[in-house]
Amino acid sequence: MEVEVTRVTKVFRTKTERVRALDEVSFLCPSGKVLTLLGPSGCGKTTLLRCIAGLEEPDSGEIRLGERLVWSKEKGVSVPPERRGIGMVFQSYAIWPHMTVFENVAFPLRVKRVPRQEIAKRVRAVLEMVQLSGFENRPATRLSGGQQQRVALARALVSEPKVLLFDEPLSNLDAKLREATRHELRAFLSHLKITAIYVTHDRAEALAISDEIAVMNQGKIVARGTPKELYFFAEDPFVVDFIGRANFLKGTLVGYNQEGFAQVRFPFGVLRCVGQGFPLGTEVTVIIRPESFSLSGEGGNVLSGRVISAIFTGEDYEVRVSLDENTVVLAKLEATVPAIPQPGEEIELRVMPQWCRVLRA
């Protein structure tokens, strides 16, 4: 079932000011896809999700689930959350502490007055699906974080909703478990082919789980695309920066070479970059992701500079290199290099022209 949000606006009024939590947001999530709303805290992503669930009322706009209009201020349509037929996993999991695992999962069926035997059958099936068989009679308070998260998922799935909503479901897990759960959840969602809207502020999680990502900032969707499109081809500096770390270098476009690469001049030298159709002499911004640098390799740009600081993170070395008085770049170098570069050392960073991108902005 597709989800369509049209020009939804929500304003929060505090004593002193009015905050536009959502500013005429529109999007369409195709049936069976996982769409992630990604953005910094306070960008309105959770408010948008809660509007879709019916837990908040927007000030204007329309929300449609499949063919059914569930919210429209203009047409006076307001379907309460319990009649929207959705499943939702909350950030805090919202496992009811006064019930067992079975009771928690059975709740959506209970309130629909599903016959007893069928409840038992369906709850057992869904608990098996999330690998919690045998936990039926465990009080919900005696579960680990990961188990609670599975109960929450089971409860959201048990009534076989057409749309699943996730509100930062992994943010309360510890780092290691979170990474493992990312894989499971991705496999699970592709297998179910269910429409899912997923809210997170964690870019790695968004990249891993989504079919598509909508990046939000200050109540607006500022970019939309598949994880790879956004990571490699985003044009908006905010999006580039939010979806991964990046070096932003300001220079002047001086020409194009015969391979079609743009030549951009910086105080520390000239780089070959990707970027078509700029007039000569334009002031441009070039972005290079830290992981694009290496110490070896032929045919790339070479940037020489002096190491300012270097740390070992376990996965790689993070090195800050000064190219001239005003320019410092961050490079992530594979930890297979035998020795960590020392501060003060001269270093030559290499980067392929494909990874140096001229932004349109």
Place this chain on the structure above:
Amino acid sequence: MVQSPARLGREIFIWGLILLVSLLTVGPAVMLLLGSFSQRLGRIGPFTIAKYLAVYTDPSFPRVLLNTLIFVLSSSTLATVLGTALAYLNVRTDIPLKGLFQVLPLIPMMFPHVLFAAAWIMLLNPTNGLINVWLRTFTGVKEGPLNIYSLGGMIFLEGLLDVPVTFMVVAPAMYSFDPALEEAGRVGGASQGQVLWRVTLPLVRPALLSAFMLAVIRGLAAFAVPQMVGIPGRVQILTTYIYRLISIGWSPDYGRAAAVGVLVLATALVLVYLYRYLTAEGERFVTVTGKGYRPRVSRLGWARYPLFFGVLLFFLVLIVFPLAVLVYMSFLPYVVAPGSKALSLFTLDNWRYVLSDPIAGRALRNTVFLALVGATLGVLVSLFVAYAVTKVRSRLTSVLDSLTFVSYAFPGLVIGIGFMWFLVRTPLYGTIWALLLAFVGTYLPYGVRPLGSAFFQIHRDLEDSGRVCGASFLGTFRRIVVPLVIPGVFSAWILLAAMFVRELSVAAVLARPGSEVLSVQVLKYAYDGLWGRVSALGMIMIGLSTLLVVGASVLRRQLSRGLYLD
């Protein structure tokens, strides 16, 4: 703007609550004001300021004001100092037998003030008080030497009775600040005493202030102690002055009582407003957070046992002595020092009399009714009010919040007079229902507060997920919210029930033949000097509230075990 039906329903619900709460709290306060400008009880108007003139030109009135000021400030200071010392010793030191401190908050629930005063009268009255008799035989002085019937005696008793309150305000503050703040002081070169004086106490200053303010508000409303020990000693304060106007002589003057009452109520309102302002300030004191720090416990060293005996003495004075003297005296015809003479006088007459007295019997039935029905009604109203205030959160609910909070300011005796004016022309007047209504209205905040914090602890997601899972608003309330606040419901019920058993000041105004209650009956026996009967009836009162508290606690434990909430 089109309102969605959900929002509209919510607003009607909140307006209904506001109306109900206003009727119970603002209603009597307004009637008090109107009454103070009226000729006689039962009819509002014609407008007159005669009552104010009569009261405020009374030559004895300045003395009453001065007494009130001294009484309130001294007893609050005593309570704050003792409460803070106990809180510090309990939370921050290695004093032995800490379990003892957990009894402290329970004492005011079990021990009615009127009985506490009665017990200390039996111990310290100048003619045959047991301690005085004992002191006389040891020192050889002819009379006294101690006299409870004095301003000092009033301050001593009221101060002690307010210690649990100040303790309960200060102790959490002692718990909830980062011990690193103190450790930084020690590392910086300060001694333990210097750290206490320069770091710890300033940090909990907001809590100290609010404890003091609470004690002041309670002192201003105090009636049992001033009536029991102040009146025989000819020391009047505002509440007892008001009570005299309505209880003595052929024609009680409710107009004059209201004219004084307006002054007391206005003062109390200012104090409560100040208290609220101060506690709001306190929340801005970022060091004291809700974070569960493990408090740093300092070693008392050589002072450990001397301080412990001090604490022990305090508990003896607060609980053991008064309780023991009540038990002892309930078996004696008059006050006799323990010994062979007392043994020979042993009698069951007091119990026999109290149990067969038809008025005492009716008072017992009425009190049980008020405790059971009143607490249930109070909890029901509080449940909805607390839900609206903590969970809905709009401009309307903050009005509701202030409305409920305002009755914290209401001195029972004064608001009782307000209720008198309010109800006198209704069929409720003179019935037990008048007391029921007045009790619920006056003590509403005591139900709303524990329930409010219970609701506050329920994460919004727990409710939202109920809605998303297909349950309606009411379905979610019934299946999820109510089961989760069951422990809070019981706490509120216990608090209210125990309070209604011992309630004296509202009842003293509203109780009429047929609607007597135990506390007022105790006051009557005490007025006639029948200490044996005071003790026997008092034991019944204490037994009743203990039974209610213990019974409800057991039930709560059973229920929350069934709900996995342990």
